[in-house]
Amino acid sequence: MGSIVVDASHRPIILVTFTGNVTNKAFDAYLMEMDKTLENLGPRVVIFDALASGRTPAYHRRRQAQWIRERMPLLRQGTVANLFVLASPVIRMVLASILWMQRMPWPYHVVPTVEEALEKAYKLLDQKGIDYTPMPAVECSTG
Numbered sequence: 001m002g003s004i005v006v007d008a009s010h011r012p013i014i015l016v017t018f019t020g021n022v023t024n025k026a027f028d029a030y031l032m033e034m035d036k037t038l039e040n041l042g043p044r045v046v047i048f049d050a051l052a053s054g055r056t057p058a059y060h061r062r063r064q065a066q067w068i069r070e071r072m073p074l075l076r077q078g079t080v081a082n083l084f085v086l087a088s089p090v091i092r093m094v095l096a097s098i099l100w101m102q103r104m105p106w107p108y109h110v111v112p113t114v115e116e117a118l119e120k121a122y123k124l125l126d127q128k129g130i131d132y133t134p135m136p137a138v139e140c141s142t143g
Helices: 024-038 058-070 072-078 089-101 114-128
Strands: 003-010 013-020 044-053 079-085 108-111
Touching: 003 024, 013 024, 013 114, 024 058, 024 072, 044 114, 058 072, 058 089, 072 079, 079 114, 089 108, 108 114
Parallel strands: 013 044, 044 079, 079 108
Antiparallel strands: 003 013
Protein backbone atom coordinates (compact mmCIF):
# COMPACT_ATOMS: atom_id res chain seq x y z
CA MET A 1 0.00 0.00 0.00
CA GLY A 2 1.32 3.42 -0.91
CA SER A 3 1.06 6.82 0.70
CA ILE A 4 1.18 10.51 -0.04
CA VAL A 5 2.60 12.76 2.67
CA VAL A 6 2.10 16.53 2.52
CA ASP A 7 4.63 18.36 4.71
CA ALA A 8 3.82 22.06 4.96
CA SER A 9 5.76 22.55 8.21
CA HIS A 10 8.55 24.47 6.42
CA ARG A 11 6.38 26.92 4.54
CA PRO A 12 6.88 28.50 2.03
CA ILE A 13 8.30 25.15 0.90
CA ILE A 14 5.76 22.35 0.77
CA LEU A 15 7.14 18.85 0.25
CA VAL A 16 4.76 16.22 -1.13
CA THR A 17 6.16 12.68 -1.07
CA PHE A 18 4.55 9.89 -3.09
CA THR A 19 5.40 6.31 -2.13
CA GLY A 20 4.17 3.15 -3.84
CA ASN A 21 0.75 2.59 -5.36
CA VAL A 22 -1.95 4.79 -3.86
CA THR A 23 -5.66 3.99 -3.73
CA ASN A 24 -8.22 6.40 -5.19
CA LYS A 25 -9.42 7.13 -1.66
CA ALA A 26 -5.88 8.00 -0.52
CA PHE A 27 -5.41 10.18 -3.61
CA ASP A 28 -8.61 12.09 -2.87
CA ALA A 29 -7.41 12.53 0.75
CA TYR A 30 -4.14 13.99 -0.60
CA LEU A 31 -6.10 16.53 -2.66
CA MET A 32 -8.08 17.51 0.45
CA GLU A 33 -4.79 17.94 2.33
CA MET A 34 -3.50 20.14 -0.48
CA ASP A 35 -6.66 22.24 -0.09
CA LYS A 36 -5.53 22.98 3.47
CA THR A 37 -2.22 24.33 2.15
CA LEU A 38 -4.18 26.84 0.04
CA GLU A 39 -5.86 28.30 3.14
CA ASN A 40 -2.60 30.22 3.70
CA LEU A 41 -2.48 32.47 0.66
CA GLY A 42 1.18 33.32 1.12
CA PRO A 43 3.87 32.36 -1.38
CA ARG A 44 4.81 28.72 -1.80
CA VAL A 45 7.08 26.42 -3.74
CA VAL A 46 5.70 22.91 -3.94
CA ILE A 47 8.12 20.02 -4.35
CA PHE A 48 6.56 16.79 -5.57
CA ASP A 49 8.91 13.89 -4.73
CA ALA A 50 7.84 10.96 -6.91
CA LEU A 51 11.10 8.98 -6.75
CA ALA A 52 9.42 6.11 -4.89
CA SER A 53 5.97 6.44 -6.41
CA GLY A 54 4.13 3.58 -8.03
CA ARG A 55 1.73 3.64 -10.93
CA THR A 56 -0.50 6.62 -11.57
CA PRO A 57 -3.93 5.51 -12.78
CA ALA A 58 -5.99 7.59 -15.19
CA TYR A 59 -8.34 8.49 -12.30
CA HIS A 60 -5.45 10.20 -10.46
CA ARG A 61 -4.34 12.09 -13.56
CA ARG A 62 -7.88 13.32 -14.27
CA ARG A 63 -8.54 14.27 -10.62
CA GLN A 64 -5.24 16.17 -10.37
CA ALA A 65 -5.99 18.12 -13.55
CA GLN A 66 -9.53 18.82 -12.33
CA TRP A 67 -8.21 19.94 -8.92
CA ILE A 68 -5.81 22.38 -10.58
CA ARG A 69 -8.56 23.79 -12.84
CA GLU A 70 -11.00 24.25 -9.95
CA ARG A 71 -8.43 26.02 -7.75
CA MET A 72 -6.60 28.02 -10.38
CA PRO A 73 -7.37 31.45 -8.84
CA LEU A 74 -6.03 30.35 -5.44
CA LEU A 75 -3.03 28.63 -6.99
CA ARG A 76 -2.15 31.72 -9.03
CA GLN A 77 -2.18 33.86 -5.89
CA GLY A 78 0.75 32.22 -4.19
CA THR A 79 2.51 29.61 -6.29
CA VAL A 80 6.10 30.63 -7.00
CA ALA A 81 6.89 27.32 -8.75
CA ASN A 82 6.35 23.59 -8.71
CA LEU A 83 9.35 21.28 -8.66
CA PHE A 84 8.95 17.66 -9.69
CA VAL A 85 11.48 15.09 -8.51
CA LEU A 86 11.25 12.36 -11.13
CA ALA A 87 13.63 9.65 -12.24
CA SER A 88 11.27 7.38 -14.16
CA PRO A 89 10.52 8.13 -17.82
CA VAL A 90 7.04 6.67 -17.23
CA ILE A 91 6.33 9.15 -14.41
CA ARG A 92 7.62 11.96 -16.65
CA MET A 93 5.03 10.89 -19.25
CA VAL A 94 2.34 10.94 -16.54
CA LEU A 95 3.33 14.51 -15.67
CA ALA A 96 3.20 15.45 -19.33
CA SER A 97 -0.33 14.01 -19.59
CA ILE A 98 -1.51 16.01 -16.56
CA LEU A 99 0.03 19.18 -17.97
CA TRP A 100 -1.58 18.45 -21.32
CA MET A 101 -5.01 18.31 -19.62
CA GLN A 102 -4.32 21.40 -17.49
CA ARG A 103 -1.44 23.80 -18.11
CA MET A 104 0.10 25.63 -15.17
CA PRO A 105 0.59 29.39 -15.46
CA TRP A 106 3.61 29.38 -13.12
CA PRO A 107 7.08 27.94 -13.61
CA TYR A 108 7.78 24.28 -13.07
CA HIS A 109 10.98 22.29 -13.22
CA VAL A 110 11.83 18.59 -13.28
CA VAL A 111 14.89 17.56 -11.27
CA PRO A 112 16.40 14.15 -10.41
CA THR A 113 16.83 14.54 -6.62
CA VAL A 114 15.12 16.16 -3.65
CA GLU A 115 18.36 17.95 -2.84
CA GLU A 116 18.38 19.59 -6.28
CA ALA A 117 14.72 20.51 -5.84
CA LEU A 118 15.52 22.21 -2.53
CA GLU A 119 18.46 24.10 -4.05
CA LYS A 120 16.18 25.29 -6.87
CA ALA A 121 13.43 26.24 -4.37
CA TYR A 122 15.88 28.30 -2.29
CA LYS A 123 17.14 30.05 -5.42
CA LEU A 124 13.61 30.88 -6.60
CA LEU A 125 12.62 32.18 -3.16
CA ASP A 126 15.81 34.26 -2.94
CA GLN A 127 15.06 35.77 -6.36
CA LYS A 128 11.60 36.80 -5.14
CA GLY A 129 12.91 38.11 -1.81
CA ILE A 130 10.84 35.59 0.16
CA ASP A 131 12.11 34.49 3.58
CA TYR A 132 12.41 30.78 4.37
CA THR A 133 14.12 28.39 6.74
CA PRO A 134 16.11 25.65 4.97
CA MET A 135 14.68 22.17 5.46
CA PRO A 136 16.86 19.69 7.37
CA ALA A 137 18.23 17.10 4.94
CA VAL A 138 16.97 14.18 7.02
CA GLU A 139 13.38 15.33 6.48
CA CYS A 140 13.88 15.19 2.73
CA SER A 141 15.09 11.61 2.58
CA THR A 142 13.32 9.46 0.02
CA GLY A 143 14.46 6.19 1.26
